[in-house]
Amino acid sequence: MxxxxxxxxxxxxxxxxxxxxxxxxxxxxxxxxxxxxxxxxxxxxxxxxxxxxxxxxxxxxxxxxxxxxxxTIEGVRATPSGASVQQAWLAAEVVQCGYCQSGQIMSASALLTTTPHPTDAEIDAAMAGNICRCGTYVRIRAAIKSAAQLAAMRGTDGDRTDNV
Amino acid sequence: MTLLSGRLRFPFYAAGAVSAAVFIYFLWIVLGPGPMHFVGGKRVPIGTYGAGDPTGVPEVLSRAPLIERGRYLARAADCEACHTSKDGVPYSGGRAFVLPFGTLYSTNLTPDPETGIGRYTNTDFLKVLHRGIGLGGKRLYPAMPYASYTYMSDADALAIKAYLFTLQPIRMEGPQTNLKFPFNQRWLMGIWAFIFNPDKRFEPNAQRDAQWNRGAYLAEAMAHCGECHTPRNLLQALNNRAKFSGTAQAGWRAYNITPDRASGLGDWSDADIANYLITGHADGHGTAAGPMGEAVDDSFKYLTQADAAAIVAYLRSVPAVATRDLPRPKTRVAPSSAEEGVAGNVSPLGKAVYAGACASCHGWSGVSPVMAVATLTGVRAVNDPTAINVAQVIISGALGHNGVDTANMPAFGDAYSDEEIASVANYVTARFGARTSALTAENVAKLRASD
CATH class of the missing domain: 3.10.20.30 (Beta-grasp domain)
Structure with a gap:
């Protein structure tokens, strides 16, 4: 066991x-x-x-x-960046077929935890290992940037209980 | 009147000088030291050595049945690694050894009477193990390390035989060894053995303690470390003047295991070396893969702690020899951001492959966020400017070992082109190593073929 x-x-x-x-x-x-x-x-x-x-x-x-x-994807909503990433994903309608998206969301939320405001190059390096056959990469990058803004806004709103 | 005109005299003398040089070189080879001659001291028969018998099984197994003792010894001698083909039944042979002069195949060690060793008597078995002479007087090539096994005691050899005879007989006629002339002339190996096989059993060194002698026995008669880690001379015998200083083996680099600080094991603690042998990993130094990974999986991981410690004690006593092209491993951790710490002269392709295939386990700093076995910082292969082993492990992966942190690297050989593998290997040495490698796609193609 x-x-x-x-x-x-x-x-x-x-x-x-x-x-x-x-x-x-x-x-x-x-x-x-x-x-x-x-x-x-x-x-x-x-x-x-x-x-x-x-x-x-x-x-x-x-x-x-x-x-x-x-x-896992089932629990990522409880992490500080996970909720922002999922919200941004819905807003940008990133998903097409959806098969790779659990992995995409997990990689994106891990990136935002260590790097709250990633550059394009940092996004590329962190997301390079997540492949999407539908080609949603452009929307993924945009969603990561808006998730970063969402997370920053939450931080300034003082909505700390969500984040800790 | 002279026999030779002045015009002819010069080539005549030149030929004489070349012959003399060749003769001196062969004399130098033939008079080379044996594997344990680096220490002085008197060798005594086992019975008269006061501190116990360095041969046999460890104390805990001393009362175990013969077959169990034989299994421990067969593992210590690592018969299985060479006598098992890829995905084949253990000990059933057929593994290919691709050499510049043809391909050798290992034989079936299961007790099948037709295709295995079922008909070997004890005398036959000792003859092949100690002298390299098979049934019917067939001379073995020194790919079978009988010049090392010759030091094995008769009792230990026969315990191994007893164990092998308990295996399920497998009817497996492996491919026939196929070498070019003159290497296909097996009788020549009789001359080789006459010169290079001492045909002597192990004798303890009276000036050394029991642990050293046990280590010498395990490293020389059993594990045959030198067969991969000692360079060979032109006649394919071990050059013990550079004992354990490393060489190329089966397309991989067998590294320097002398106590040299920069290129050998001088920076490893005793516990590091023992852990590496038993678990296939030493923190801060690396994880066994390729042929050494097999040696750990099939052999070293079964050794007792005391036996591993004895091998360490023996390794520590070998003279330090520096390998010129191997720098001391860089221990400084690379930046954790992908944007920093990248050498400018490395192709962007290497970074792209690293980001996609490697970073999720190995991290950007070189210290794995996932598993200690995946840390690249301080690893010998990463600090090898030829990047041969980095490329090999990318091609064939690394699986197995005994540790809790099990190595689990997938093989990427089929997923990436030669150019991509060369580029990412160069990126790895540039980012995490002491010197940047310059591996090419052509080099990688050759490495693929040599494995």
């Missing part, structure tokens, strides 16, 4: 150390918002957060996670 902290809850998982986190999330815990794309960390569809960093869950053995906090 391995204990994993997922979206603020401790989950007891009966799985071998070497099982990738994505398998645990989707097949054992039913958290199917995180998608399987390529299985070799090449497409970004399986992106989740590990202590706030965007990681590819398809190549992350659960034995190497330890006590670090996992956040």
């Amino acid at each position: 391995i204990d994993l902290q997922i979206n603020g809850e401790i989950k007891h998982v009966d799985a071998p150390d070497r099982m990738p986190l994505l398998w645990v999330l989707r097949d054992l815990l039913g958290l199917t918002g995180t998608k399987f794309g390529c299985g070799i960390a090449q497409c970004g569809a399986c992106t989740v957060h590990l202590n706030g960093n965007a990681v590819r869950s398809c190549v992350l053995p659960i034995g190497s996670i330890g006590t670090r906090a996992i956040t």
Whole structure:
């Protein structure tokens, strides 16, 4: 049995150390918002957060996670930048087919946590590992910028309880 | 009247000088030191060495059944890595060794009487392990490290045989070794063995303690470290004058494991080296991949802590030899922003590939935000200006090992072109290493072919 902290809850998982986190999330815990794309960390569809960093869950053995906090698309709304990113995504209507978008939102919200006002180059570097076959990249970039503004406005509004 | 006119005399003398030089070179090779000659001291028979027997299994297994002892020793000798083909049944052979003069295939070590070692008697087994002579007098090529295994005690060799005979017999006739003339003349290997195989069992060094002698036995007779980490001379024998100073092996670089500070293990603590052997990873120094990853998976991870410590003690005693092209690894962490710390002379393609395929695990600083095994800062391969091992691990990935932090790097060889792999390897050395590499697409194509 391995204990994993997922979206603020401790989950007891009966799985071998070497099982990738994505398998645990989707097949054992039913958290199917995180998608399987390529299985070799090449497409970004399986992106989740590990202590706030965007990681590819398809190549992350659960034995190497330890006590670090996992956040999936189901829980990202509770993170400071996650709510802004989701709001901006809806406003810009970023999504087309939607398959890659969980991963896109996870990478974007991790970026805004470390870099609240990213430049175009910083967005490119952070989002390069997330592939979208529908080609929503232009809307993704615009949504990240408006999410940054939204987050900044929340900060100045003093709406701190949401962010902490 | 002279026999040779003045005009002919010069080439005659030149030919004489060249022959003399060749002769001296071969004499220098033939008179090269043995693997344990770097320390002085008297060698004594095992029975008269006061501090115990350096051969055999560790204390915890001393009362275990023969087969269990044999399994420990077979793993310590790492028979499996070479005698298993890719995706093949362990020990059933057929692994290809691509050499400049043809391709060698390992043999089937399962006890199948037709295609394996089922018909080997104890005498036959000792003959092939100690002297490189197979059934019917067939001479083995030194790809089979019998010049190392020759130091193995008879008892240990026969324990290994007992273990191998418990394996499921697999009927597997591997491809035939196919070498060009004159290398296909197996009888020549008899001459090679006469010159280069000491055909002697291990004898403890009376001036060294039990731990050193155990380490010497494990490193030389069992793990045969030198077969990959010691450079070879023109006749493919180990050049122990540069013992453990590193060389190229199966398309990868086997690095310097002497105590040299910059290019060897001088900066590694004893615990670092022992952890690397047993878990395949040492914090701040790197993670085993390629042939060394196999050595960890098939062999070192099964060693007891005491045996790993003995190998460390032995490695520490080897003379330090510097490898000129290997700088001391850079330990300074790169900037965490992708926009900083990029060398100007590196192609933007490398950065683009890194951003898409590498950054999510390895990070931009080189210290992995995900797994310690994925940290690039301080790693030998990243601080190797040839970038050979960086390119190889990108091509074939790194899986396995025994640690909690299991290495889990996908193979990217099929996903990226030679140019993309060369560019990203150069970007990695530029960003995280002490010196920038200049790998080309042509180099990568050759590395793909050599694996």
